[in-house]
Every structure is written in C-alpha cells, then in structure tokens.
Amino acid sequence: MRALTWHGKHNVKVDTVPDPKIVNPRDAIIKVTATAICGSDLHLYDSYIPGMSNGDILGHEFMGVVEEVGKENTSLKVGDRVVVPFVIACGKCFFCEHQLPSGCDNSNPAEKADASEIAYGYPMTGAFGYSHLTGGYAGGQAEYARVPYSDYGPIVIPEGVSDERVLFLSDIFPTGWQAAENAQIKPGDTVAIWGCGPVGLFAIKSAILQGAGRVIAIDHHPRRLELAKANGAEVLNYHEVKVREALTEMTAGIGPDSCIDAVGLESHGFSPDNIVDAIKTSVRLGTDRAHVLRETIMAVRKGGTVSVPGVYGGFADKFPVGAFMEKGLTLKTGQTNVQNYLPDLLQLILEGKIDTTDLISHRLPLEQAAEGYKNFKENQNEWTKVVLLPH
Amino acid sequence: MSHDPLSTDAEVASPAFIDKDNVEGDYAASSIRAAMINCPRQELYDYWSDITNLPSFMENVIAVEVLGPGRSHWTVAGPGGMEIELVSQITEDIPGERIAWTSSEGSDVDHEGWIEFKDNAFGRGTEVRLFISYDPPAGTIGKVVAKVLQREPRVQARRELRRFKQLMEAGEVSTSKAPDAAPRASRHL
Numbered sequence: 375m376r377a378l379t380w381h382g383k384h385n386v387k388v389d390t391v392p393d394p395k396i397v398n399p400r401d402a403i404i405k406v407t408a409t410a411i412c413g414s415d416l417h418l419y420d421s422y423i424p425g426m427s428n429g430d431i432l433g434h435e436f437m438g439v440v441e442e443v444g445k446e447n448t449s450l451k452v453g454d455r456v457v458v459p460f461v462i463a464c465g466k467c468f469f470c471e472h473q474l475p476s477g478c479d480n481s482n483p484a485e486k487a488d489a490s491e492i493a494y495g496y497p498m499t500g501a502f503g504y505s506h507l508t509g510g511y512a513g514g515q516a517e518y519a520r521v522p523y524s525d526y527g528p529i530v531i532p533e534g535v536s537d538e539r540v541l542f543l544s545d546i547f548p549t550g551w552q553a554a555e556n557a558q559i560k561p562g563d564t565v566a567i568w569g570c571g572p573v574g575l576f577a578i579k580s581a582i583l584q585g586a587g588r589v590i591a592i593d594h595h596p597r598r599l600e601l602a603k604a605n606g607a608e609v610l611n612y613h614e615v616k617v618r619e620a621l622t623e624m625t626a627g628i629g630p631d632s633c634i635d636a637v638g639l640e641s642h643g644f645s646p647d648n649i650v651d652a653i654k655t656s657v658r659l660g661t662d663r664a665h666v667l668r669e670t671i672m673a674v675r676k677g678g679t680v681s682v683p684g685v686y687g688g689f690a691d692k693f694p695v696g697a698f699m700e701k702g703l704t705l706k707t708g709q710t711n712v713q714n715y716l717p718d719l720l721q722l723i724l725e726g727k728i729d730t731t732d733l734i735s736h737r738l739p740l741e742q743a744a745e746g747y748k749n750f751k752e753n754q755n756e757w758t759k760v761v762l763l764p765h
Numbered sequence: 766m767s768h769d770p771l772s773t774d775a776e777v778a779s780p781a782f783i784d785k786d787n788v789e790g791d792y793a794a795s796s797i798r799a800a801m802i803n804c805p806r807q808e809l810y811d812y813w814s815d816i817t818n819l820p821s822f823m824e825n826v827i828a829v830e831v832l833g834p835g836r837s838h839w840t841v842a843g844p845g846g847m848e849i850e851l852v853s854q855i856t857e858d859i860p861g862e863r864i865a866w867t868s869s870e871g872s873d874v875d876h877e878g879w880i881e882f883k884d885n886a887f888g889r890g891t892e893v894r895l896f897i898s899y900d901p902p903a904g905t906i907g908k909v910v911a912k913v914l915q916r917e918p919r920v921q922a923r924r925e926l927r928r929f930k931q932l933m934e935a936g937e938v939s940t941s942k943a944p945d946a947a948p949r950a951s952r953h954l
Contacts, residue, residue, distance in 0.1 A: 379950035389951075392944040398937040429950035446936060464935035468803055468889060483939045484927035485824075488920070497927075500939065509939070512947040520946060522939065 376764070377431045377516030378743040383421035384751075386744050391431065394512060394520035399446030402524035404458060408537040409436035409514045411743070411750050411760040412545060413571045414638070414685045418505065419747050422639060422662075423687050425489060425507035433762075434460035434502040435544040436514025437537060440524075449525040456528035457543045458521050459712035462500035462511060465526030475499075476709040481523065482509045493688075499709070515743055517764045529716040532724070538731050538761065539723055542576070547730060548715040550576025550636075553683035554584050556706035557632035562587035566621055566630035566673060567607070568666045570598035572759050573683055574636035575733050578607045581634075583728065590624065592617055594642070595755040601733060618673050629675030637666040638684025647692055664690035671697050671705075682707040733759040740764040790898025791877055796919035797897075800926040803890040804933045806882045810861045812933065813880060822928035822938050825921070836869060849873045868899075875900045893929070897922050 379389045394403055412435050417423050437457040440450050450456065463475035470478050481500030482490070490498035490507045500522070503513015512519065521528060531540050550573050557565055565586045567577050570593035581589050582605070591602035592610045599609040610620050621630055639662040651663040670680045671694045680703060698705070722728050735758040738746050746760040802809060812818050816837055820826040827840040827848065835855035843849040852872040857865040857879070865879035876899035883892045897918045928938050941947040 375948070377948065377950070381950075391950050392948040394948050395945040397940060397942075397946045400935070400937060427949075431947075431949060464931070464939075466803065466934045466936075467930075468801065471803065480931040480935045481939055483941050484924040484931070486941065487927060488923070500941075510941040510947060512941070512949065516948075523935065 375517040376740060377512070378433060378740065378747075378762075380418060380426055380430045380432055381428050384419060384748075386419060386432065386747050388741055388743055389429075391516070394518055396442055396444045396520070398522060399444040400523050400525050401444040402440050402447060402450050402521045402528070403442040404436070404438040404456065404514075404519050404521055404524075404528075405441045406436050406438040406514055406516060406519055406764045407455075408438070408541045409433050409516075409740075409762045409764065410541060410544075410546075411435075411515070411746050411762065413573060414504070415747070416751050417638070417640060417685055417687070419751060420640065423505050423507070423685075424493075425505035427506060427510070430503070430505070430510070431512040431516055432503045433513030433515030433519075434504055435541065435546065436502070436519060437531070437541050437544060438514075438519070441518065443524070447525045450528065450530070455531045455533075457531060457540050457716070458502070458514065458519070458524075459527040459529075459543075459548075459716070460501055460504075460545045461527070461709060461712050462502065462509065462522055463526060463713055464523050465713075469499075470526070470713075473714050474711060475527075475713040476711045486510050501709070515740065515762055515764075517740070527713055529720060531720070535724065538734060540720065540730070541761065542572070542730050543712075543716055543719055543723075545710065545712065546572045547576050547719055547728075548712045549573050549683050549710040550578075551580040551715055551719060552708075552710045553577045553634050553636060553681050554580035554586075556679070556681035556683075556708075557581065557634055558679045558681075558704065558706075559584050559586050559632060561585040563631040564588040564590065564625055565632045565634065566590045566592065566670075567602075567634040567636055568592045568670060569636035569638075569684065570595070570602040570607075570609075571636065571754075572733055574598075574634075575601055575605060577634050577636050577683065578602055578605045579728055582606050583722070590621065590630065597755045598758060601758060604732070617669060621673050625675070629673060629678065631675055632679045632681060633670035633674040635666045635670050635680065635682045635684045638682075639663060639686045639688075639690075651690070662686050662688050662690040664693070668692065668694055671701075671703065674701070674703060676701045677703070679704040679706065683710070734761055736760045738762055790896070792875055792898045792900045794901050794918045795896070795898035796922045797894060798919075798922040798926050799892060799894045800930050801885060801890050802893050802930045802933055806884055806891040807861050809891055809893060809933060810864075810882050813929075814858070814860075814864060822932045823925055824928070835866075838871075851876065893926065895922050895926050 377391045440454040462481040463478035464480040467479040478499040487497035500509035565581045589607040591607035594613045749757045825842045830838045839851040841849045852869045854869040863881045867877040868875045878897045881894045943949045
C-alpha cells in the first residue's frame with residue numbers, strides 16, 4: 375500500500391510499504407477513506423519528539439471502512455464505517471475501567487514501554503503514528519491501517535453523514551472538548567485560549583457550548599484569528615498587543631477564570647524567555663519551548679484553572695512555581711480520553727450543534743501529503759487544516 | 766477509606782516494600798517486579814501453573830516440554846542467536862498463591878525464581894510479584910556480555926509481567942512488530 379512515512383527532520387514522503395495484517399484477535403483492518411495532518415504531527419516533522427525511527431508511518435487522525443476483523447471482535451463487522459480514536463486502549467485495565475483510556479496500561483507493547491517508563495515514571499499509552507515512545511504503531515496516513523483493540527475504540531458512523539463532518543472525532547474535537555472540560559468552566563466565565571489552530575478552534579467551540587460567557591483567543595495568523603472570531607471569540611493578535619496587559623484590561627483587573635494552552639512545546643513569539651528557550655532547544659540543552667504555559671499561569675485569575683491540551687515532551691525551566699502556588703491555581707493536563715466522549719460528540723454533530731468543517735482549508739490526495747506537511751508548517755495562516763484522501 | 770494499620774488486613778494491604786537493588790538471589794543476576802492485574806487471583810494462578818501456557822507471552826521461550834511432576838525442559842533464545850536449554854524443577858506450589866522453581870540437572874544455566882499472587886485489599890485486582898535470578902551464561906560469550914546481562918533479568922521480569930498482564934486483562938499481547946502488525950518503509954528509501 376501507499377503511506378506517508380517519516381525519514382528525519384522535515385523529511386516525509388509517500389512510500390510503498392507492506393499491507394498491515396490482522397495479528398491479534400481484537401484487531402481490525404480499516405480501509406482509510408479520510409485522514410488529517412494534526413498540529414502535533416508538526417512536532418514529529420520538526421523532530422521535537424524523541425523515539426522516532428526512519429520509515430515510521432505517521433497519522434493519528436483517520437477514519438474508514440472496516441475491511442477485516444479479528445476472531446474475537448464481535449462489535450465491528452466488515453463494511454462498517456468507523457472513526458478511530460488516536461489513543462489505543464484495551465478497555466479492560468484499571469485505567470480504562472476508570473474512564474482514563476489515555477492512561478491505558480496495556481496498549482504500549484512491553485518492549486516499547488521501557489523508554490517512557492524511564493522518561494515519565496510510568497509507561498505511556500499506545501497511540502497511532504506517534505513515535506516508539508507510544509508504542510511504535512503505524513499511523514493512519516495510509517491506504518490501510520491495523521487497529522488494535524478495535525472492539526473498544528472505534529465508533530460506527532450512521533449513513534448519510536460525510537467523512538469530513540465526523541473525521542475530527544478521532545482527535546481534535548474531543549481534544550478541544552476535554553480542554554474546555556479541564557478548564558472547569560462555569561456559566562458566564564471568561565476563558566482565554568492560546569493558539570487558534572485546530573485544537574484551539576475546537577476548544578473555542580467547546581467552551582461556548584459548555585457555557586463560557588466570553589472566550590478570548592490569542593494567535594498571530596490573521597486567517598486563524600478570523601476563524602476564531604467567526605466562532606464567537608474575541609481575538610488578540612500577540613504581534614499587536616501585549617497579551618497579559620490586554621487580558622487584565624479586558625477583565626478589569628480580575629483576569630480570565632480559565633486559560634487554555636492549545637499551543638504546546640513549539641510556541642512562537644519574541645518574548646525574552648522564548649528566545650532563551652529557542653537557543654537552548656537548538657543546542658539540545660532543553661527540549662520544550664514553554665512560553666505559553668508560563669504566560670497562562672501568569673495571566674489566569676487567582677483561584678483559576680489552567681488547562682493544557684498542547685503537547686509537551688520533555689523539560690522546561692523557569693516554570694513560574696511561585697505564581698502557580700500563591701495564586702491557588704488548578705492545572706489540568708493530559709492526552710485526550712477520546713473513547714469517553716465519542717457517543718455524545720457524535721450526537722452534537724448529528725444534531726447540527728457544531729460546525730466541524732469550517733477549519734478545513736485543503737483537501738489533498740495522499741500522494742501529495744508531503745506538500746501538505748510543508749505548507750501546514752510554513753504557511754500556517756492559509757493552511758489551517760489539511761485532509762488527506764488515500765483512495 | 767480508613768485503614769487500621771494494626772489490623773491483619775494491613776499485612777495484606779502493605780506487603781513489605783522490596784528494595785529492588787538488594788534482592789537476595791542465589792545467582793549473580795536477580796530482579797523482582799510487581800504488577801497489579803485486574804483479574805481474579807485464582808484465574809492468574811491457574812494460567813501460570815500450566816507451564817505450557819507460558820510461551821504465549823514469554824517472548825524468549827521457544828518451547829516448553831513437561832518431563833515429569835514439576836519438572837520441565839525449556840528452550841530459550843539467548844544472546845547472539847544461541848539457544849539455551851534449561852531444566853527446571855518446581856520446589857513450592859501453594860495453590861492460588863505462589864509457585865517457586867529452581868534449576869535441575871541438565872540445565873545450561875543455574876537459575877531460580879518465584880511468582881506470588883495476592884488479593885489487593887482495596888479491590889484493585891491481584892498483586893503479582895515475579896522474581897528471577899540466574900547465572901548469566903558466559904563462557905564463549907565472554908565477560909563483557911555477561912556484564913551487560915547483569916541488568917537483563919530486570920528487563921526480562923519487567924517485560925514478561927507486562928505481557929502477562931496484557932494477555933490476562935486484554936486477552937492478547939500488544940504488538941507493533943513490523944511488517945504485519947505495523948508496516949514501515951525501508952530505511953533505504
């Protein structure tokens with residue numbers, strides 16, 4: 375089959391690779407009908423995430439038609455149209471039984487789990503196409519994908535709903551939704567959201583659906599700010615205003631009740647801390663540029679909540695621990711428990727309560743995936759979300 | 766949940782902390798590892814006590830043959846593509862709780878080990894502890910490899926318990942082996 379593969383920093387290409395096969399009883403093989411490039415794929419593209427190997431297939435946002443099922447899989451049948459969660463979870467362990475599938479103890483293969491156990495204290499959960507730290511699973515930017523534990527994760531989509539309307543159930547819609555839930559929004563709250571990429575936009579939509587009175591979105595790409603505004607946010611361009619001053623002024627000195635960091639480890643900008651971070655990461659002294667995380671902690675009101683859906687991978691210094699403690703903050707983080715949200719979020723889509731397609735700027739055949747990566751990275755203003763069509 | 770440290774439950778709830786760096790084994794390389802497994806204790810014991818089940822999750826085991834009561838012959842993949850022949854004798858078998866074994870005549874490698882199953886007092890499943898100790902196979906491989914292997918039981922105990930947990934909880938052993946489970950491009954492209 376054809377698949378988008380990683381060969382090093384800024385080096386991805388569509389190659390011919392072997393077809394995946396059913397190897398375990400709960401597996402399914404999916405013929406991929408639509409897949410997307412995620413902002414977090416750019417962290418792989420930019421070589422910020424350790425544990426990548428030359429030849430890995432990328433892609434964790436995908437959906438398609440069930441082509442084949444393993445013998446223990448009684449919940450999916452050949453021909454079902456499904457969206458696949460990016461988190462691979464067994465559905466049976468302590469974490470899955472406690473509604474924490476993103477903490478699944480079983481999906482990371484035993485020989486792959488050592489690295490993240492050393493890096494993070496306990497092994498990370500498996501995920502599609504996102505380095506060998508999360509299992510070394512092949513991703514979905516391909517014609518076919520093997521889906522482990524496919525009787526627990528994937529959700530069957532009813533007829534008459536286009537791929538584009540449901541594709542983002544795989545990651546960015548539930549990720550934006552969980553980011554808003556983690557922000558502990560109460561009716562009428564003011565929520566500030568850093569980053570108007572796909573996750574930021576879904577966090578805006580979700581915060582409003584969850585009762586936020588006011589959403590303030592921060593970015594510097596005019597097109598992305600326009601999208602945020604069209605979704606009901608007030609917007610701040612950080613190239614034009616000082617973000618913290620603006621937030622303090624807009625909230626008359628109280629500050630936002632919640633702040634969401636939908637940027638993560640590659641934050642841009644020209645603040646002194648970020649320039650130091652950029653120099654350090656370029657010589658591999660540190661790994662993460664954490665300017666946005668620091669700014670959320672400084673900007674949020676006393677007793678407020680900081681929610682972090684943005685991906686971080688390693689270490690960051692100058693964490694404002696004084697502000698974090700003295701202001702009595704709550705910090706909530708984590709990979710998304712996608713499986714928990716799918717039935718309810720699919721219902722919101724079917725009822726027309728959310729537009730899940732307005733962020734799509736480009737639709738490309740899989741063969742042009744490398745061009746998609748390059749432009750999504752270099753022209754973030756115009757390329758807001760890329761959908762790849764493998765067939 | 767309140768918990769009286771003087772009650773008999775305390776012993777069950779808080780097994781003595783085991784310092785992994787000071788595990789007492791008869792042999793040079795030893796390790797112990799614990800895993801909470803979300804399955805009934807008896808089910809786990811029953812699966813493990815039928816040693817013909819063990820190759821289903823022990824990656825290095827090529828074949829197991831039962832020689833007699835408690836006595837078995839193992840063919841195990843060793844370093845550098847060599848095959849190691851082990852002969853093992855069960856020395857203790859407490860149904861539902863503990864199995865211990867040691868090497869027997871004819872074994873290439875001297876070894877011992879045990880596995881214990883305990884109910885978690887707070888309903889989180891079964892606490893499983895695996896101990897492995899052996900003399901690293903040296904000889905032709907030389908001292909350098911033997912030194913590397915000092916840490917090997919630790920890796921082995923950790924990975925075997927993870928795979929046992931996957932198999933018992935999820936019904937299968939997670940894998941991303943190329944090419945079937947996880948296709949990938951050739952490095953030379």
